[in-house]
Amino acid sequence: QHRPSSSLVMEIFTKGINAVLGGSGEANQPSGVDTIERLCNRIQSATLLNDRRDAVRALRSLSKKFRLEVGTQAMDLLVGVLEKDRSDVDTVELALDTICNVVSVDSSASPSNELGIQFTEIFIKKPQNVALVLTFVEDYDFHLRWPAVKLLNVLILNKCSQMQDIILGSPMGVSKLMDLLSDSRDVIRNEAVLVLSHLTRGNAMIQKIVAFENGFDHLLDIVCDEGLSEGGIVVEDCILLVQTLLKNNTSNQNFFREASHIQRIVSFFELGLPTKGNEAVQWESQKVLNILHMLKLVGILVSPGNPQQGITSAQKAIHACGLTQLLCTLMYSPGLPPELLTRAINTVAEVIRGSAANQELFSTYQVPGDQSKSAVLGLLSSIATEKQVLPLRCAALYCFQSFLYKNETGQAGIVSTLLPSSTETVPQSVTAGQLLCTGLFSPDPLCTWAASVSLAATLNPVQRDQLLRVQLALTADQAPRTLLQLCVDLLRQPNAHLQSRVGLLMLLSTWISGSAPCVAVFLSNQSDMSFLTGLAEHEPDTEPDRLVQGLSCFLLGLCLAHHPGSTELPYSQDALQQIIQQRIGVERYSGSLSFVMHSEVFIRAAKHPQFEAKSADDILFDYMFTVFFKEQFEIVNKAASNQLSVPSSQRSSSPSATANGVAAAAAAPVENHESIVTSYKDLIRNQDEKIVQLNADLESVKAQLRESLAAKKELETSASQTADEEAEVEPDNSAAVATESKLRVELDESLALNASLQDRLKQQRDAIQRLEREVDASRRAEESARENAEQLKLKLGADEQELTRESDDLKQKLCLAEKDKAELKRERDDLVQKLNNVSSQTDGLEARGGESRKLQAEYDELKTKSETIEKEIDDLLVLLTDNTEQNKKMKARLRELGQEVSDDEDDDEEEDEEDEN
Secondary structure, rough: OOOOOHHHHHHHHHHHHHHHHOOOHHHOOOOOOHHHHHHHHHHHHHHHHHHHHHHHHHHOOOOOOOOOHHHHHHHHHHHHHHHHHHOOHHHHHHHHHHHHHHHHHOOOOOOHHHHHHHHHHHOOOHHHHHHHHHHHHHHHOHHHHHHHHHHHHHHHHHHHHHHHHHHHHOOOHHHHHHHHHHHHHHHHHHHHHHHHHHHHHOOOHHHHHHHOOOOHHHEEEHHHHOOOHHOOHHHHHHHHHHHHHHOOOOHHHHHHOOOOOOHHHHHHHHHHOOOOOOOOOOOHHHHHHHHHHHHHHHHHOOOOOOOOOHHHHHHHHHOOHHHHHHHHHOOOOOOOHHHHHHHHHHHHHHOOOOOOOHHHHHHHHHHOOOOOEEEEHHHHHHHHHOOOOOOHHHHHHHHHHHOOOHHHHHHHHHHHHHOOOOOOOOOOOHHHHHHHHHHOOOOHHHHHHHHHHHHHOOOOHHHHHHHHHHHEEOOOOOOOOHHHHHHHHHOOOOOHHHHHHHHHHHHHHHOOOOOOOHHHHHHOOOOHHHHHHHHOOOOOOOOOHHHHHHHHHHHHHHHHHHOOOOOOOOOHEEEEEEEEHHHHHHHHHHHHHHHOOOOHHHHHHHOOOOOOOOOOOHHHOOOHHHHHHHHHHEEEEEEEEEEEEEOOOOOOOHHHHHHHHHHHHOOOEEEEHHOOOOHHHHHHHHHHHHHHHHHHHHHHHHHHHHHHHHHHHHHHHHHHHHHHHHHHHOOOOOOHHHHHHHHHHHHHHHHHHHHHHHHHHHHHHHHHHHHHHHHHHHHHHHHHHHHHHHHHHHHHHHHHHHHHHHHHHHHHHHHHOOOOOOOOHHHHHHHHHHHHHHHHHHHHHHHHHHHHHHOOOOOHHHHHHHHHHHHHHHHHHHHHHHHHHHHHHHHHHHHHOOOOHHHHHHHHHHHHHHOOO
């Protein structure tokens, strides 16, 4: 006969007591925590599968509301269910859903998200748990594969790095996920795309595995099946995954290109373009996003940061499949949203940058609907239009620069529109030269700056001199003047904007560099040079003024470095050098150039050829000028310090030697900086002594050479006299013959000695020059080491302050913990007293037993909390001790570096230690 369980008897007994005492039955209903505990006990003790399945189903219904309780009590039990009942699909599905609810997080910053991450750490701490989930991914049954994929996605989102390592260590782990892309059920396939998107981020190894598992083929097939650019969010997810696989991964880019996947992109852009004339395309939001991401994908293949060989191959493939033509058509499609138009222009810019075939195609492309307007004119129109949004104008300028990059034919074509024509032709409505001049003399500072940068992009060794022929008349009643003079006049305007001045100085610097005729023309105007000298020697008060002063110094240095050497010019090389050395000062001059190169706007522009700015005022430099400035920096500095006598073939040796010295000093341990500075001083002293000794040897060699030359002349005179006497005497005069032979031998010896002395003199000069370069490199390395030592002192001081703050925080926490400990101790004593009072009154009463047990439970809980707080206090004390020791070490280190530490700080530390004891 079946006997009722003890729990059922207790429940009947409790209900009876409540009925007798008049208590409410609802108030004594079991709580969620008790229910979860009962369900966990049922999972452990139940022998029937149906009982375990019902318990897991009940846990799933409670897992969202009671995540903490389910996670702490049922996590291991649920993993056991997955292992024990893996043959039962319903039970496994319920268990996977329950674990997914426990570890999941939402987009809000709620405390439950922290719980999800903590439970994720607990779950993946055992890699076999993830391997177990991957086995269910292999199963084709929807009720197993779908919850398993969802759980994996949540785990990867919460702990991506750890999951990447676990899946890489699992046999065929990535391959199992790749098989999901071939699943015919869209919901699983789409979730797999998201899983792979999260899994491949920042892990080149997984990216390569996915690529070589035919990942590109699968993803592009999904894009085609979903409708290409007309598709939904699944197309966007697939393109984003392809971007992740290609970005900063050269091997995947090569594989994508060699597998002819670029050709498959063509159909994507064909579907999104108008087919009849200027018929407008319906630019839905999702379609815009799809095309936008595909343009970014193309940009990744031809990004300037990639290896040059890969860029060239990708540009050839894009041109061969007709994608360049489609991108140009997209760029001039009617009704294109601004964001998409900006991205299209930037993509075209990187496709044609440095590619002759693509640049030629772009130069011949005509804007649809306006056959008289070329693509180049369209770019210049966008640059000069003030009403255009800033990102669009920047993209147009970048595209124009890319069109002229390494394109001498295009540069000559643009400059030709500025030159006077010898034949009468029918004038066009507008030319590139007219648009550039319009922008250059525009009242808008950004227009002036952009036109200056555009003109600088047209310059090469030939076009620099050609541009000198350009003459313009701003008004009908003015005589034509050269473009160079007009640029200087714009620069001299008292109310000129900072942006305009910087652009004009960049244009003038690029223009005269490497061109003696341009330098000669620029130096011929004394008033312009006086103005430039005034800018260079001006004492700036603000950062913008310092930028203008630095660029003026740079322009003045270029005039000196590339001076034609003519003494007929108003400013000779010596005169320019005196201006720099006496009126400006070499150190101040070099500091002005360094300020420009280390300014925030310069560094930001030097990161990438594309323009990135939030407002028009943030744009001051372009990438090409930063490259040019860095190339000319050492040359200009040497010219200013009278070191330009070094041959051009050796100009790069001294900077590299100096850089190597600085790098060696930087690579040395921080503790050795003082010894490094001392060693450099000794090295410089020894090299100075060597230079003095070599100079003395050189003077000795010169004296010997002078004596040898005098002896040579005497011997030549004697030989000539002997030859005359020999002609007068008889041919058989043996004495004369002997004398002649002796003199010839002495002459040969003198010539040999002369040659030897010449070689020795040359070696001495070479040695002196080499030692001078080494001394210069050593001095710079010494300065760098001294700067590093100062930075170390500052860093140690900052670390000391940080440790002091941490010490104060720990002291405050310790005080609070002590207060909490005392409070808990009082509460514990009260509860003990209360428990003793209750225990004395029980006398076997069953109804009061529950209250006693409840108080006992509260007492145990408070006791546990008290022990925990005591442990935390001990940890804080240990941490405070470590912090104090570390602070002492820092102070000792500061004393070693010569830094003063007050005694008050030491006394405070000793008092703190006494308080702790």
